[in-house]
Amino acid sequence: MQLLGDIYAAQPFWIWVALAAGLLAIEIMTGTGWLLWAAASAGAVAIATAIGDLSFAMALLVFAALTIASSLLARRYLPRSVMAAGGDINDNVDRLVGRRGSAVHAFKGGAGRVFIDGKEWPAELEDGERLEAGASVEVVGVTGVHLRVRRAGQA
Structure with missing residues (x-):
């Protein structure tokens, strides 16, 4: 000591x-x-x-x-x-709201996958049943790990 x-x-x-x-x-x-x-x-x-x-x-x-x-x-x-500043700084999912991406595959039954900011996410279409592959989408919300999206350019 x-x-x-x-x-x-x-x-x-x-x-x-x-x-x-x-x-x-x-x-x-x-x-x-x-x-x-x-x-x-x-x-x-x-x-x-x-x-x-x-x-x-x-x-x-x-x-x-x-x-x-x-x-x-x-x-x-x-x-x-x-x-x-918009919520928890460690919550990357909530930061996706308002971001744009594209549909990886055609959506069927209002569900599919989207590619946003270099990652693929499960998504649900806000309105409509179908979305073609490659269509531009915008994130409008988050439910669990699923993103709620709509066609980009819709109000």
Whole structure:
């Protein structure tokens, strides 16, 4: 335990920078959005240790307080901006509403498959029973994993 204390006493700034970089790397790999605040807090503590002479206990207390405060603030204020931008940022299906694509095969009984944004999706035709292969479609809604589509250009 004495060795860790000696290392921290010699290089507190670089230890906090390493923690910030490690947390940021994990955040990039997982994409959760929550470790970003801890990484930023570790970066702030690194700057605080470079400017002032913080003990390990004080630095740990500052890190915990900054992480809790920034996480709570993010939870409080970021969902509003995400919802204003059109829903869950991780929900790719809802983003398809309004996009155009084409029918992969002819629709029969109002059902078929469409190709939109490089992916093939199961779809249901909003109005009508048939749609020819290659016809241009527009997504008007989502039901589960099925897209609701209509012929492009219809109002």
